[in-house]
Amino acid sequence: MGIPFMPVRGVIGTDYTSVRPDFKIVKNPYGDDEVLVVPAISPDVSLIHAFKADGFGNCIVNSSIDDALLARASQKVIISAEEIVDTEELKSSQRGNFVSRVHVDAVVRLPQGAFPTACGSYYRADIEALKAYQGAAKDPEGFARYIETFCRRFSDGGEAK
Known part of the structure; x- marks a missing residue:
């Protein structure tokens, strides 16, 4: 969208600015208060x-x-x-x-x-498959097996259950 930042209400007074130094408090150009601004997210x-x-x-x-x-x-x-x-x-x-x-x-x-x-x-969501993902994501080997079972098989035209 080309917007460099977004204003956010309700965060001033919290610890966000101590853990996120890129979050800035600025004077509200349309009022007498201050507002927190956060950098825009622009995924590649x-x-x-x-x-x-x-x-x-x-x-x-x-x-x-x-x-x-x-x-x-x-x-x-x-x-x-x-x-x-x-x-x-x-x-x-x-x-x-x-x-x-x-x-x-x-x-x-x-x-x-x-x-x-x-x-x-x-x-609908497949709760058992989501549980399998959650369990597999705990270690690299388990996650690699999950990817092979539930993702790579689609490259040959297979479909999910």
Whole structure:
């Protein structure tokens, strides 16, 4: 979005400025008080999973997550989508937030791409798979096995359970 910082209320008086010296307290230019400002986040690359996308990169994402804001803040955006549809179908979608192709660098069809988390009405979170992830993330070898079991197998066209 090109904004260098964001104002944040309710943090002045806490220890944030002692652990984050890049957080600054400044005079509010529109009032008599002070406000904390934090540096903007601008990821190099964001991977966002959408409900639907068209071949141009326009997409519909979950409205309860700030994916649309993330797309605008990122240097590069890759969209994975449950479905690739024509633009007219995408425009008529009644759910989610629209992300314009002007913020998207690549789009790929990836059914179950949010697995093991949920994806709207497409599928629910797989609690057992999330527990397996949590357990595997405790050590590098376990995590490598998890990646092999739940991620790398998709490169050959396999699908999640």
